[in-house]
Amino acid sequence: MKMVTVSFSEQEFEKLGIQKDSIDFKDLYELISIENSRLAVLRCHEIAKEFNFSDTSMDEINEEIKLIREKP
Numbered sequence: 179m180k181m182v183t184v185s186f187s188e189q190e191f192e193k194l195g196i197q198k199d200s201i202d203f204k205d206l207y208e209l210i211s212i213e214n215s216r217l218a219v220l221r222c223h224e225i226a227k228e229f230n231f232s233d234t235s236m237d238e239i240n241e242e243i244k245l246i247r248e249k250p
């Protein structure tokens with residue numbers, strides 16, 4: 179097994195929820211993936227608010243999709 183040393187700021191360490199000074203790569207990868215997913219969801223929410231979609235119901239969304247799919 180190979181070892182790599184990675185430096186994190188205290189803020190990054192806390193943001194990822196790392197509990198110890200040593201972590202397996204797959205666990206670190208999972209924590210980073212979860213954080214990236216969280217940030218993507220927040221960005222999607224910001225975009226939805228920006229374009230006034232944040233209050234759109236699922237029925238309204240489905241109707242929009244249906245209309246687009248019916249176009250020739």
